[in-house]
Amino acid sequence: MNPIEQEINKLRDELNRHNHKYYVENSPEISDREFDEMMKRLEALEQMHPEYADPLSPTRRVGSDLSKGFEQVEHVYPMLSLGNTYSVGEVDDWVKRTENALMGRKAEIVGELKFDGTGISLIYEHGRLVRAVTRGDGEKGDVVTDNVMTIKSIPLVITGDDVPDFFEIRGEIVLPWKAFERLNAERAFNEEPLFANPRNAAAGTLKMLNPAVVAARGLDAYLYYMLGENLPYDNHYDNMMAARRWGFKVSDAMTVLHDIDEVDRFISHWDTARKELPVATDGLVFKINSLRQQLNLGFTAKSPRWAIAYKFAAERALTRLRYVSFDVGRLGYITPVANLEPVLLSGTIVKRASLHNEDIMRALDIHDDDMLYVEKGGEIIPKITGVELSERRADARPVEFVSHCPVCGTALVRVEGEAAWMCPNRWGCAPQIIGRIEHFVGRRMMNIDGIGDETAAALYAAGYVRNAGDLYDLDRDKLLTLEGFGPRSAERVMEGLAASREVPFERVLFALSIPYVGETTAKRIARSVGSIDRLAAMSAAELTAIEDVGPRIAESIIEYFSIETNRRTIERLRAAGLQLETAVAANAALSDTLAGKSFVISGVFARHSRDEYKSLIEAHGGKNVGSISKKTDYVLAGENMGPAKLEKAKSLGIPIIGEDEFLAMIDK
Ligand code: IVH
Numbered sequence: 001m002n003p004i005e006q007e008i009n010k011l012r013d014e015l016n017r018h019n020h021k022y023y024v025e026n027s028p029e030i031s032d033r034e035f036d037e038m039m040k041r042l043e044a045l046e047q048m049h050p051e052y053a054d055p056l057s058p059t060r061r062v063g064s065d066l067s068k069g070f071e072q073v074e075h076v077y078p079m080l081s082l083g084n085t086y087s088v089g090e091v092d093d094w095v096k097r098t099e100n101a102l103m104g105r106k107a108e109i110v111g112e113l114k115f116d117g118t119g120i121s122l123i124y125e126h127g128r129l130v131r132a133v134t135r136g137d138g139e140k141g142d143v144v145t146d147n148v149m150t151i152k153s154i155p156l157v158i159t160g161d162d163v164p165d166f167f168e169i170r171g172e173i174v175l176p177w178k179a180f181e182r183l184n185a186e187r188a189f190n191e192e193p194l195f196a197n198p199r200n201a202a203a204g205t206l207k208m209l210n211p212a213v214v215a216a217r218g219l220d221a222y223l224y225y226m227l228g229e230n231l232p233y234d235n236h237y238d239n240m241m242a243a244r245r246w247g248f249k250v251s252d253a254m255t256v257l258h259d260i261d262e263v264d265r266f267i268s269h270w271d272t273a274r275k276e277l278p279v280a281t282d283g284l285v286f287k288i289n290s291l292r293q294q295l296n297l298g299f300t301a302k303s304p305r306w307a308i309a310y311k312f313a314a315e316r317a318l319t320r321l322r323y324v325s326f327d328v329g330r331l332g333y334i335t336p337v338a339n340l341e342p343v344l345l346s347g348t349i350v351k352r353a354s355l356h357n358e359d360i361m362r363a364l365d366i367h368d369d370d371m372l373y374v375e376k377g378g379e380i381i382p383k384i385t386g387v388e389l390s391e392r393r394a395d396a397r398p399v400e401f402v403s404h405c406p407v408c409g410t411a412l413v414r415v416e417g418e419a420a421w422m423c424p425n426r427w428g429c430a431p432q433i434i435g436r437i438e439h440f441v442g443r444r445m446m447n448i449d450g451i452g453d454e455t456a457a458a459l460y461a462a463g464y465v466r467n468a469g470d471l472y473d474l475d476r477d478k479l480l481t482l483e484g485f486g487p488r489s490a491e492r493v494m495e496g497l498a499a500s501r502e503v504p505f506e507r508v509l510f511a512l513s514i515p516y517v518g519e520t521t522a523k524r525i526a527r528s529v530g531s532i533d534r535l536a537a538m539s540a541a542e543l544t545a546i547e548d549v550g551p552r553i554a555e556s557i558i559e560y561f562s563i564e565t566n567r568r569t570i571e572r573l574r575a576a577g578l579q580l581e582t583a584v585a586a587n588a589a590l591s592d593t594l595a596g597k598s599f600v601i602s603g604v605f606a607r608h609s610r611d612e613y614k615s616l617i618e619a620h621g622g623k624n625v626g627s628i629s630k631k632t633d634y635v636l637a638g639e640n641m642g643p644a645k646l647e648k649a650k651s652l653g654i655p656i657i658g659e660d661e662f663l664a665m666i667d668k
Contacts, residue, residue: 004045004049004052005049005052007045008042008045008046008049008052011038011041011042011045012042012054012057012058012157014038015035015038015039015042015058016058016155016156016157016247018030018035018038019058019061019152019153020153020155020247022035022152023152023153023220023249024153024247024248024249039058039059042057042058042059043059046059046640047604047639047640048640050640050641050642050643053642053643055644056128056129056149056156056157058156060149061149061150061152061156061215070142070143070144070207071142071143072136072140072141072142072143073131073133073140073141073143074139074140075121075133075136075138075139075140075141076123076168076227077168077227078138078139079119079121079135079136079138079141079170080138080299080302080303080304081138081302081303082285082303082304082307082308082309083300083302083303083307083308083309084283084308084309084310084311085308085309085310085311086310086311086313088264088267088268088310090310091263091264091267091286091308091310092260092263092264094286094308095109095260095263095286096260098288098297098305098306101296101297101305102293102296102297105293106258106259107288107289107290107293108235108237108256108257108258108288108289108290109256109257109258109262109263109286109287109288109289110236110237110240110254110255110256110257110286110287110288110289111253111254111255111257111262111263111266111284111285111286112224112251112253112254112255112284112285112286112287113222113251113253113254113270113274113277113281113284113285114281114282114283114284114285114309114310114311115171115172115174115222115224115251115279115280115281116172116174116197116198116199116279116280116281116282117172117173117174117175117198117199117202117203117279117280118134118135118172118173118199118202118203118206119134119135119170119171119172119173120132120133120134120135120144120148120170120171120172120173120206120221121133121134121135121141121168121169121170122148122154122168122169122170122171122223123166123167123168124158124163124166124167124168124169125165125166126165127157127158127159127163128156128157128158129145129148129149129154129155129156129157130145131143131145132144132145132147132148132149134206134207142207144206144207146211147205147206147207147208147211147214148173148206148221149211150211150214150215150219151173151219151220151221153220153221153249154221154248154249155246155247155248158246158247159246160242160245160246162232162242163232163246164228164229164230164231164232165230166228166229166230167226167227167228167230167231168226168227168228169223169225169226169227169243169248170223170224170225170226170227171221171222171223171224171225171248171249172221172222172224173202173206173219173220173221174198174202174219174220174221174222174279174280175198175201175202175205175217175218175219175220175279176198176218176220176278176279177198177278177279177280178218178278179217179218179219180195180197180198180201180280182218183195183201183217184201189442189444190518190519192518194381196381196383197280198279198280199280199282201217202219205217205219206219220249220279221249222249222250222251222279223240223243223248223249223250224240224250224251224254224285226239226240226242226243231291234290234291234292235289235290235291236287236288236289236290236291236294237254237256237289240254253270256289257286263286266284267284267310270284271312274312275346281312282311282312283309283310283311283312284309284310284312285307285308285309285310286307286308286309286310287306287307288306288307293306294306314375314376314385315345315346315375315376316345316373316374316375316385317343317344317345317350317373317374318343318371318372318373318374318388319340319341319342319343319350319371319372319374320340320341320369320370320371320372321338321339321340321366321368321369321370321371321372321399322339322340322341323339324336324337324338324339324355324361324366324399325337325339325406326401326402326406327431328405328406328407328423328429328431328432329431329432329435330431330432330435330436330438330439330513331422331432331435331513331515332422332423332424332425332426332429332432333415333420333421333422334402334405334406334412334420334421334422334423335354335355335356335357336354336355336356336357336358336361336401337352337353337354337355338352338353338354338355338366338372338384339351339352340352340353340372340374343374345374345375345376345382346376350374350376350382353372353374353381353382353383353384354381354383355384356419357418357419357420357421358401358419358420358421359419360419361399361401362401364384364386364387365387365398366384366387366398366399367387367392367393367396367397367398367399368393368396368397368399369393369396370387370388370391370392370396371387371388371391371392372384372386372387372388373385373386373387373388401421405423405425405429407423407429407430407431408423408425408428408429408430410423410424410425410428410429411424412424427563427565430460433460433466433467434456434457434460435513436467436468436513437451437456437459437460437465437467437468437471438453438456439511439513440468440471440511440512440513441456441471441496442511444507444510444519445503445507445508445510445511446500446503446507446508446511447496447499447500447503447507448471448493448496448497448499448500449492449493449495449496449499450489450492450493450495450496451493451496455482455493458482458483459471459474459482462478462481462482464478467565467569468511468512468569468572468573469568469569469571469572469573469576471497472497472572472573472575472576473572474493474494474497475494476490476491476494479493479494500578501576501577501578501579502579503578503579504526504579504582504583505526505531505532505579505580505581505582506522506523506525506526506527506582507522508532508573508578508579508580509522509525509526509532509535510522510523512560512566514556514557514560515556515560516552516553516556517553517556517557520548521548521549521553524546524547524548524549525546525549525557526582527582527611527614527615527618528546528547528614528615528618528619529546529618529619530581530582530615530619531580531581531582532570532580532581533580533581535557535561536561536567536570538557538558539558540554540555540558543557543558545623546618547618547624582615591619591620591621591666592620592621593620593621593665593666594617594620594621594622594665594666595621595622596621597621597622597623597633597634598622598623598624598625598631598632598633598634599617599622599623599624599625599632599633599634599635599636600624600625600626600627600628600632600634600635600636600645600649601613601614601617601624601635601636601638602635602636602637602638602641602642602645603637603638603639603640603641603642604638604639604640605638605639605659606638606639606659607659607660607663608659610638613636613659613662616662616666617636620666628645628648628649628652628654629652630652632649632652632654633654633655634654634655634656634657634662635649635654635655635656635657636657636658636659636662637656637657637658638658638659641656
């Protein structure tokens, strides 16, 4: 082996080991910085020596931004579900039942946590991850290998003398509570629908088409079941401990239990201890340890007889409804909220619980003064799950959804295709106006220091600010009239406003609160369109040609620019010196030179970044696509293009062009 290859292999091994230390064992040995330096060195070597490329190299874990639909495959062993029990008695019955079926022979039982995420099957061949498949319908599932590869606690390459040539390992992909809260906070901020629980969030994330987005979400995986013809041990527990040695994350909770008493103690321990776990669990699983005994017990049509799930009771409280209020969000959506007599639930006092929308409120059929059940099961946000009918007053009347905005009195309109109502008085309804001001100055938008939620409301109440343009007419004198404002805070706001002139166009676009144009969409649009004037002039057809922009977003953008006040606001923002175009697209005049042509970009470039090339292609009417097919017109190749792509492009006869050639193409 030559020294370069040796160094590459050594770096890969080291990086894999440190990944495991960090993501599985939670005990890093080196600093993030040292890790990054090793990673950079490996990236550089791999770039210079594509001949040593390996699709499972740790450098590939970042998630490429290619997107493709999911291929379906049949499971090698069907993915069954588990029988459920809800009490210690039922679990005890199962233990007795299985021992009877085993002719009275004692059986070891393995107690485990039941992780509340989404099931995954990982196939390894010769120590390498070859495929990751979702549960699907149990018979076949979606191949989500690219997404799963972004989960750093899953080893891509494993070594050890007892690793079988072929095996499958199953587990649960979870989104830890912290990552779940962060994701939902971000979505709340963008007024996107929240995930009800980490399970939905994990399942949704795993099926996203863009592995780079998946990588950013922070998924994790716990493994709990190994299958194959040549497993190292004849019992489940030892196989899982082997898996742990090979680098998989296997929960410390997994315990061998010897009799019903130990099983019961395991249940009572975890009934409370689970609340301290970093991930959601919805119960426990008990499995017969011996593989031979498992084989004897076999399966019913739906689930193994050798395993059973015990489900935790969701924490529930009963409390009286005081009244239902209707919140108006920044984008005008009306959310019904149950205001409750305060009640203690899983350690926090609950006073309000969202009823989400009219359909959910109606399904619960809530009446005035009802006693309501509030739950906090897998859900972090308290949820109303039912009404105690025996406590309902005979003359109680159903709570009606409002027909008019509770703040401005405008008749509400139903959002097409959604269960939501909204107040259409977008430009005159106070919470919407204040919400937009708060949004505009927020950290990820214009980041104007010194204006928080209260100041935004005060600026509106004082009559100073009704839209973003007004902000730039503020001066010290006006600010000093606000309650609690002294010269120092006024100065801070003035400095914040001045600094916001440097904020790039994509964030200005997001800051405008155009309905459906969230952070990611704004970025996408800004990079591909390049300036607000071009955006304002675009037709629906041109807009929907931008990646990720559908008809609903296009319509919303067109509507935004059709409103005179908005156009005036934009002019005032321009006069105030805000960035209304992007750097790259600004010097690349829009043309249709590349109209109808689709491009695949691969490799590393010298003169522009990949994103810049993507913008250039779109700015000249071309289209970026993720993977090479017969329909691809050109492959724009930089240094170190992946060998598989090169091969494919050649075999399909697709022209491969370099960056100079490309730049010449668009140079009119
Ligand atoms: S064993 C044939 N063990 O629960 C038995 N499943 O309700 C295979 N789950 O589809 C499953 N934690 O997605 C097993 N420790 C655990 C589990 C577990 C969570 C999930 C799994 C399964 C579902 C069944």
